[in-house]
Amino acid sequence: MLGYALRRLLGSLPTLLAIVTLAFFMMRLAPGGPFTLDRSLPPAIEKNLLAAYRLDQPLWRQYLDYLAGLLRGDLGPSFKYQDFTVAELIATGFPASLKVGGLALLVAVFVGVGLGTLAALRRNGRLDHAVMALAMVGIAVPNFVMAPILALLFGVHLAWLPVGGWGDGGLRNLVLPVTALALPQIAYIARLTRGAMIEELHRDHVRTARAKGLGERIVVVRHTLRGGLLPVVSYLGPATAGLVTGSVVIETIFAIPGIGRYFVQGALNRDYTLVMGVVIFYAVLIILLNLLVDLLYCVLDPKVKHD
Amino acid sequence: MAVLAPPRERPIEEGGQAGRSLWQEARRRLLRNRAALAALILLALVALLALLAPWLSPHAYDEVYWDRIAAPPDFANAHWFGTDGNGRDLFVRTLYGARVSLAVGIVATFVSLVIGVSWGAIAGYFGGRVDALMMRTVDVLYSLPFMFFVIVLVVVFGRNILLVFLALGAVEWLTMARIVRGQTLSIKRKEFVEAARAAGVRPLAIVRRHVVPNLSGPVVVYVTLTVPHVILVESFLSFLGLGVQEPLTSWGVLIAEGAGQMESAPWMLIFPASFLAVTLFCFNFLGDGLRDALDPKDR
Numbered sequence: 001m002l003g004y005a006l007r008r009l010l011g012s013l014p015t016l017l018a019i020v021t022l023a024f025f026m027m028r029l030a031p032g033g034p035f036t037l038d039r040s041l042p043p044a045i046e047k048n049l050l051a052a053y054r055l056d057q058p059l060w061r062q063y064l065d066y067l068a069g070l071l072r073g074d075l076g077p078s079f080k081y082q083d084f085t086v087a088e089l090i091a092t093g094f095p096a097s098l099k100v101g102g103l104a105l106l107v108a109v110f111v112g113v114g115l116g117t118l119a120a121l122r123r124n125g126r127l128d129h130a131v132m133a134l135a136m137v138g139i140a141v142p143n144f145v146m147a148p149i150l151a152l153l154f155g156v157h158l159a160w161l162p163v164g165g166w167g168d169g170g171l172r173n174l175v176l177p178v179t180a181l182a183l184p185q186i187a188y189i190a191r192l193t194r195g196a197m198i199e200e201l202h203r204d205h206v207r208t209a210r211a212k213g214l215g216e217r218i219v220v221v222r223h224t225l226r227g228g229l230l231p232v233v234s235y236l237g238p239a240t241a242g243l244v245t246g247s248v249v250i251e252t253i254f255a256i257p258g259i260g261r262y263f264v265q266g267a268l269n270r271d272y273t274l275v276m277g278v279v280i281f282y283a284v285l286i287i288l289l290n291l292l293v294d295l296l297y298c299v300l301d302p303k304v305k306h307d
Numbered sequence: 308m309a310v311l312a313p314p315r316e317r318p319i320e321e322g323g324q325a326g327r328s329l330w331q332e333a334r335r336r337l338l339r340n341r342a343a344l345a346a347l348i349l350l351a352l353v354a355l356l357a358l359l360a361p362w363l364s365p366h367a368y369d370e371v372y373w374d375r376i377a378a379p380p381d382f383a384n385a386h387w388f389g390t391d392g393n394g395r396d397l398f399v400r401t402l403y404g405a406r407v408s409l410a411v412g413i414v415a416t417f418v419s420l421v422i423g424v425s426w427g428a429i430a431g432y433f434g435g436r437v438d439a440l441m442m443r444t445v446d447v448l449y450s451l452p453f454m455f456f457v458i459v460l461v462v463v464f465g466r467n468i469l470l471v472f473l474a475l476g477a478v479e480w481l482t483m484a485r486i487v488r489g490q491t492l493s494i495k496r497k498e499f500v501e502a503a504r505a506a507g508v509r510p511l512a513i514v515r516r517h518v519v520p521n522l523s524g525p526v527v528v529y530v531t532l533t534v535p536h537v538i539l540v541e542s543f544l545s546f547l548g549l550g551v552q553e554p555l556t557s558w559g560v561l562i563a564e565g566a567g568q569m570e571s572a573p574w575m576l577i578f579p580a581s582f583l584a585v586t587l588f589c590f591n592f593l594g595d596g597l598r599d600a601l602d603p604k605d606r
Contacts, residue, residue: 022456026463140588142539144546144559145580148566156570245454249546253566263455264547267462275462279455 005295012287019283020070024063027272075277080269086277089262096166097258100250101243103178108185108239113232115186116193117220120228123198131190138187144249147180151253164255177254181246185239189232197228226300233297237290244282333524336600343596346589353586357409360402368403369554371395380574388578391561392568400556401579407557408583411472412538416530418476419537423483424519424526430484431491432514442488445481454478454540461549468551471544475537486529490522497521524601531597535590542583558583 057065069076075086119131154176155163161175200206201224209223248260255261259278266274337343356363366386376394380387388397430441457474464470494500495518503513538558544550545559553560558579565576 023459026456026459029463136588136591140535140591141580141584142542142587144543144566145562145576145584148562148569148576149580152569152573152576241454245543248454249543252547263458267458268548270462275459279459282455 001295001298004298005291008291008294012291015287016280016283020067020280021063023276023279024066027276028059028062070280075280076273078266078271078274080266080271080274086274089274090259090277090281093257093259093262096256097247097251097260100174100177100181100256100258101247103174104181104185104243104247105236105240107178107182108189108243109232109236111182112186112189113193113225113229116190117197117225117228119190119194120197120201121220128194131194135187135190138183139191141183143180143184143246144253146183147177147250147253150176150180164253166256173254177250177256180253181243181250184246185242188239189235192231192235193228196231197224200224200227203227230297230301233293233300236293236296237286240289241286244286333597333600337596340596340599342592343600346592346596349585350589350593353405353582353589354409356402357405360399360406363402364396364399366396366399368399368556369395379572389572389574391575392564392572397561397575397578400561401558401582404556404558404561404579405582405586407468407551407555408538408541408559408586411468411475411541411557412534414472415475415479415537415541416533418473419479419483419533420526420530422476423480424487424522426480427484427487427489428491428514428518428522429511431488432495432510432518434492438488442485445484449481454543457540457544458547458549461544468555471541471550475540478540479533479537483526483529483533486525487522490525491518494518494521528594528598528601531590531594535587535594538583538590539587 066076073087075090078084078086078089081089115131115134119128122128151163154161162173163176166173203224206219206223209219214223244260247258248263250256251258251260252264259281262274263278265271266278337347360368364387372390372394374394375381375386375390376392380389386396386398388401391397391400426441426445430438457478460474461470491514500513500517503517508516541550541557542559542562545557546563548563550559551557561579562576562583565572565574565579569576
């Protein structure tokens with residue numbers, strides 16, 4: 001297993017290099033540099049600025065410098081937030097993003113699996129139809145629509161929760177963003193779980209367990225859930241990617257000081273280094289999480305052997 | 308060798324049953340599925356509204372009424388959905404948004420279809436090292452956070468609607484390529500492909516004339532599921548202010564504006580949001596219905 005993990009890590013290095021290269025050259029292809037303003041700078045100042053950010057070097061030189069910086073964990077200086085490096089900005093934004101995203105993932109898995117299992121057990125019953133209708137809503141209504149509606153309902157009309165803002169990052173500020181972020185994933189996971197559980201409940205070993213006279217709870221928890229969880233585990237990779245993407249919108253709507261908001265602002269301000277840094281950071285995160293998911297998969301399913 | 312172009316498989320007669328093609332059968336089953344039929348009708352309605360937008364309202368999509376800013380729905384002045392924050396008629400703007408959203412959905416899906424089908428069919432048909440290399444590329448691309456690349460593309464090259472089309476299409480073809488490759492692997496063992504090969508047709512011509520026309524069911528289903536996804540992503544970009552530019556609009560732009568003023572003018576959020584949600588719903592139902600209709604499992 002350890003060998004497999006190491007091999008996978010090594011295997012993801014080319015992917016990472018591809019991402020960095022693509023991001024770097026795309027940024028440099030951009031018409032207009034980061035210091036192209038409405039009024040042009042005096043040539044001497046412009047020259048100094050370009051030299052300070054090493055933009056006067058040949059392109060291959062800049063690329064190698066950037067790669068060397070990456071190895072040291074240095075993502076370069078931000079072009080717009082002066083006096084901050086990109087790494088510092090990401091470090092300030094990450095705790096809030098992690099809190100919202102991590103909670104949303106937990107909520108999505110537990111609620112999604114719970115609802116999907118209940119729906120499978122009451123197949124074609126009223127509860128099943130209700131859960132599937134809810135799942136359809138979760139899939140069809142995007143989170144940037146769901147988030148304002150939730151804020152309108154619980155923040156403005158009922159005034160139970162704050163409409164936005166972070167405060168001290170307490171529960172009150174977390175409920176709405178986490179819900180809005182988790183809903184689409186809950187929907188997918190509930191659908192996946194329901195399908196897998198229905199299939200699993202028809203297996204021979206489940207019938208044997210029932211025939212032995214085991215209680216329904218034990219049959220479900222001990223004999224069915226393990227198989228029913230497999231598709232959910234393999235969906236966790238895409239789910240994380242979805243959460244990361246969704247967090248960009250959710251952080252903007254609820255004014256959460258996370259990475260996603262830096263990313264949007266960086267994109268609107270043409271802060272190339274910041275945007276690139278965030279892309280690389282998320283790419284690493286997604287690659288690592290995918291690896292984790294694959295490892296989890298072989299723990300759950302003894303049929304999958306990686307060595 | 309034009310004589311040898313048999314493509315479309317037709318099970319002419321099965322067990323004495325009157326000959327009905329796969330597609331006739333599928334259409335019959337699709338029309339019997341009430342949810343899918345309703346979805347189809349609603350989608351046709353939305354498309355019709357979008358097409359006829361300029362003739363359905365007395366207002367132009369970019370005409371500003373200074374005395375009616377963010378006015379609620381009002382039938383006396385024919386503002387059926389009210390007006391937006393700049394005093395423009397929301398009904399017409401929602402329909403113009405539908406034009407943009409549907410156009411992006413269809414064009415980007417078409418781009419992804421072209422890339423995905425050629426990539427998958429070539430990889431599947433040639434097999435071996437070509438296949439390994441091409442599908443490995445797809446695997447690598449799969450693990451990229453693509454949404455971010457689309458955003459970067461839009462940032463770098465400016466907000467150009469054509470670019471949005473291309474960027475989204477270029478992102479969406481990966482799954483299509485996988486599906487098509489799987490289909491191709493089974494098609495290339497069929498007799499008519501063998502016949503073509505025996506007749507000396509060149510490999511690329513076989514792919515073009517004999518393999519691609521027979522990639523039917525799963526591709527159609529996946530197309531109906533790609534369209535809503537593309538529409539969703541375009542709205543997402545527009546919502547962030549990275550998509551379509553003023554005075555043109557799309558559902559994402561309208562929803563973003565509505566979300567900003569939802570306390571004082573909730574209709575600005577509700578109408579475009581419901582149009583988007585209904586459209587996404589319908590495509591999903593249609594996709595599900597098509598899958599059931601084309602799935603030979605429960606025949």
